[in-house]
Amino acid sequence: MLKLHHLVNSRSQRILWLLEELGLDYELVVYPRDPKTGFAPPELKAIHPLGKSPLLADDGRVIAESGAIIDYLVRRHGKGRLAPAPDSAEYDDYVHWLHYAEGSAMLPLMLNLYVGRLGEAGAPIMPRISGEVKNHFGYISGALAGRDYLVGNDFSAADIQMSFVLEAARLTGAQEVFQSLPNLGAYLERLHARPAYQRALQRGRLGDRGQGKS
Template identity: 35%
Template sequence: MLTVHHLGISQSERIVWLCEELGIDYAYKRYDRRADNRLAPDEYKALHPMGIAPVITDGDLVLGESGAICDYICGKYGDGRLSPGPADPDFADHLFWFHWSNGTFMATLMMQLVLAGGGGDANPAAVFVNDRSRRGWEMVEKRLGEAPFFGGRNLTTADIMMVYCLTTSRAFRGTPLDGFPNIRAYLARIAERPAYRRAMEKAEPGWTPMLG
């Protein structure tokens, strides 16, 4: 049985949303963060050698990493839905945003968080990361002015990956969305999706998604 192990306020919300969009059967287990340091509890860390979210189990399989999990679930349980094939005109755009999400954008945001308060303009590393972050947000805003979804005409796993970066991850940094009208309009469209609402109600009960 496919089981999604969700750590509260984490990237594993993506996998809950994916399963809800696909309408597949899955088991669900939620883990609260520790009260003392807001990190994952030992029970969650024991699931996978990296000790971080997300993690799924499927029989004897234990799989981590958001992108790998998206590909696995879409391939095994979703009949390839939400992942356009090579003949689709949106194929390349989907691939770019799907991989850019964690490969570049999320990595940059995490570096920015680590370097926050680290000397500002006097710290060359902070200057580099802040500039990369600025360019990333500008790319996102531009893309969402060109197409309704990151992958193009339709929602794909590129959106499953990117929405967390634009919403819940901001809880750790407080990044405002002022000056990003395309992003705000996009998130309003995402908020209207029944599968997204179901997923967030399940993943973060009593918590208002950061959609604006």
């Protein structure tokens, strides 16, 4: 049985969404954030040494890292859904976006958040950070020009992985990218309109009280 260790309001939301898209049976364990620090509770460290979420357990194995979890679920439980054929050129693009989200795009956003909190002390490097935010979101916007999804013309698990990058732009103070690059907001709205996204949102808030499925 699949078990998702889910921290509220976190990257783990996209794994919940993927599980709903694939219609898999899974158990959801919801962890609150510390009300003062916003950090994950120590219980997560008992499951994986980093103590971060998402964590997926499958028959006793624990997998960490959103991209690795998405790859695992699609490969082992997807039955060919939500990814291009492995021998196609689109598959290479799919792998690119799976890695790019956490490997490249999140860094300037996290720097924007943390260095922004330093105020005057961080001011000398803010122009470089803002430049990199523009660089990355310009790249994502360009990849979406004239198309609805990032890989080929079909919705894939790469869109699920990348959705958090766009959501994180709002959460980390880089929301101006939505004004200058309007196709990003339209893309996010398209993703948010999916019934499985809405179900995952509801279930992430309520945990297993939200539905009988577990």
